[in-house]
Amino acid sequence: MTLAMTPAIAAAERPLASPLSRPSLPRHVRLHFDPLRQAWALLSPEKVLWPDEVSLSILRLCDGERDISTISMTLAAEYDADGVEIEQDVLAFAQDWSDRMVLRL
């Protein structure tokens, strides 16, 4: 079997984050508040991740409805920060998490 002969493989391209991407959590990833540890956990098939405060504030806005541009503006207002800088940070975050299959673009 060669790569080109398999449609599913030919179609499989790395998703790239853009200001128009509408990120969401994939079906196999779940954000869960752990009452015992008093912390938010990101549950995935083999791993449990403990996102920091900044990651959490981004993840909470990844609802598949808002695009990255909107998410960035919301965060810029919330943190009283520069919108352009925030958007660069959110784009980098989204690309990294998408590459690791814990965010869908």
Add this chain to the structure above:
Amino acid sequence: MSAPGPPIGILAELTHRCPLQCPYCSNPLELLKVNRELDTQTWLRIFSQAADLGILQVHLSGGEPTLRQDLPVLVQALADRGVYTNLITAGIGVREGLFEKLRDAGLDHVQLSFQGARPETTDLIGNSRGAHVKKLSAAAQIRAAGLPLTINAPIHRKNIGEVQQFIDLALSLGAERLEVANVQYYGWALMNRQALMPERDDVMRVAALVEEAQERLRGVLAIDFVAPDYYAQYPKACMGGWARDAFMITPDGTTMPCHAAASIPHLSFASAAETPLAEIWGRSPAFEAYRGFEWMQEPCRSCARKEIDFGGCRCQAMKLAGDAAATDPACSLSAFHGRILALAAEDSVAQDASMTYRRIGVVEPA
């Protein structure tokens, strides 16, 4: 020693019954018959205690867990407590509509094993004609139910040439993840090591192939690679460290820090059917035995890597160095490392090595 933090995960082996007979099965040699399995109420009580204890993930495994009629009830109870559930299945003989039922009960994820990427390999390794075709059908049902899918490919000498095809298979089935997991040589796999041990060059070639694919398939398919111990430079952090954040429960409730822990003769293990999980986790002698760093000998004790690999696998140290507190011989710093490299090299070219298939009753329980 201070009290341990809360555990994160449990591997729950609901049954030892299985339609396949893979010669590297991670179940013990002494397989339990159905009359030794815990009933539904007992599992529900254990899972409730687990959630109280801080467990966030339960891997429902076997044997073949879908043989348990109460699987949807167990999934539902875990989901109600917010626990992430991962079903580990061979995908053979799964009842019509079960995956939908499990999805509705709140199942988070399915891991489906393939013994080969080619039908003849899958059928040979599981000793089950038609197994591959049934697995393809199971994968389609899992995806149709909208459940996320990981393909698990245990790698050894008889299928190490199929790794590229495993990657193609995982992509064609719409899987999110692929585990290319070299067989670990305990229990059944240890018994069949001569038939299964791959050659070093093949392992190196596969490691490079996987690395290239991981890069090429970023964001498309996550590929986890488990290196084979015997050819490693450093040991793996077995179970993430002994009784550090995960443990396992066998079909009769025996609760152990890892699959193979019963192979350490001086340890005895409590049953979660009788003893509260918090007590087993927090202060049972078997869990305390190799927790943390106090028990370590040199070269582990003063090693900078001890917080990375926790000295490796206690069971492998027991088996190959004769002392469960020794450095795992998979480590290049172990005095026994040369011996296991030699064993691997010798077994990897063994001619006419036959496989003993995994079956209940091949080895009788004590």
